[in-house]
Amino acid sequence: MPRLALLSTSDKTGLLELARALVEQYDFELISSGGTAKALIAAGLPVTKVSDYTGSPEILGGRVKTLHPKIHGGILARRDQPQDLADLQANNIRPIDLVVVNLYPFEQTVAAPGASLTDAIEQIDIGGPTLIRASAKNHAHVTILCDATQYESYLTELSTNAGQTSPEFRAACAYRAFSRTLAYDRAISAYLGEAFELQDSFALVGQVAQTLRYGENPHQSATWYQTEAAGWSTADLLQGKELSYNNLVDLEAARRLIAEFAQDTPTAAILKHTNPCGVAQGSSLVDAYRKAFAADATSAFGGIVALNRPIDASVAEALTETFLECIVAPGCEPEAQAILAKKSKVRVLILPELQQGPAQTVKVIAGGFLLQASDEQSTDLQAGVANWRVVTQQAPTSAQLSDLEFAWKVCKHVKSNAIVVARDGVTLGVGAGQMNRVGSAKIALEQAGERAQGAVLASDGFFPFDDTVRNATAAGISAFVQPGGSLRDGDSIKAADELGVTMLLTDVRHFLH
Structure with missing residues (x-):
């Protein structure tokens, strides 16, 4: 039968x-x-x-x-x-x-x-x-x-x-x-x-996208799973070796940062170990990239580059001038692709929907995991900066406000404690992951050096004391943005008034652990 x-x-x-x-x-x-x-x-x-x-x-x-x-x-x-x-x-x-x-x-x-x-x-x-x-x-x-x-x-x-x-x-x-x-x-x-507004349980299910050579270190096994037909699983790898665990972690950090910047202003970001070492806006994409690279050329070597516009020939030429691990952009012109092919080992990814990220993030702990909403609090002028409070006698100029907004967007993507020094749409110094805010500020200010004159400073958390304000002002900082919320906010505000600088409070914190 x-x-x-x-x-x-x-x-x-x-x-x-x-x-x-x-x-x-x-x-x-x-x-x-x-x-x-x-x-x-x-x-x-x-x-x-x-x-x-x-x-x-x-x-x-x-x-x-x-x-x-x-x-x-x-x-x-x-x-x-x-x-x-x-x-x-x-x-x-x-x-x-x-x-x-x-x-x-x-x-x-x-x-x-x-x-x-x-x-x-x-x-x-x-x-x-x-x-x-x-x-x-x-x-x-x-x-x-x-x-x-x-x-x-x-x-x-x-x-x-x-x-x-x-x-x-x-x-x-x-x-x-x-x-x-x-x-x-x-x-x-x-x-x-x-x-039904019920959250008694949460399940995470994914399909294998790629078995990775190893994890953060060679002795760690790793696998890439995709939970939906979106995000990095839809990216087009134009050239380069297969992606590693660390590549994917860095690329996601780069995507989150560049997603802060709309395509109307050319913006480039260079990251190392998930932290930005140079972020800049410019008159063109190549102008933005060169400014971002110059912000910290030493750290940019072997970095991850994210661009908010399709790669053109000019920026492609600049990208081939140094060793980079990965480049991601929403598109790539044919002439630019031919130029990038000269650096065949550089991973070049095209992800048209750079702004579309996960609504939630998951972190595994012993015996379970932590689930939280993504930090998508808007930082643009319409929903973010317009709600900031000027708490000093000195109000910001329009140029300072623009730089404060830029620095705040970048600071959101720097490991806490985070300090970002910026001017004219370019990061000049980044202090990341220190055990105290004074240490992060010291790193950022030393990196900025004389360029800190007239620059602005953003902090992802409040100033517990007025020391950061005084040290930064002595280095040339003219305006500050920070969340506020310390019992001693008044001390920092008083110091800013004494020194004739500007301070704004966001009432929104952006810790990144």
């Missing part, structure tokens, strides 16, 4: 080719339901409708069709158990050897603009996950295909194994099947949790 295959798919990609091969090459009989049966019949393929096979009609508008003992008995029967085989015979049930199922497009539905709760609920598949789980459970005897990308490898498996599948192949398919239902249920849970 021919083997039996059950086909029930929402996504019909590759379905007809698979079905034709099953019938014409491997002597399968097909049973199918709903739209899948219609598609097979329209293609001239022999198929038995599930309702005809089970003797039970589809009901509730198609909500119930495959939930029947003749279907699940045929899937779950263990072929090496005499009692199971006897039950099949007694109930006129044929064993099902292959199940091809993919699920209602819940994720795509809720991602679409304007999708309602009703729309989402109707795209929660019930029969599909049940078929997938039953088939995966009984993978010792049944093959489950839950994605069109598996069809070719399945047919290859049949052609090289005399029309059969190996236990290893079925096990791999079962693993992928359970991974798919896990991701599906996670998407539904997350959507309904947000819709």
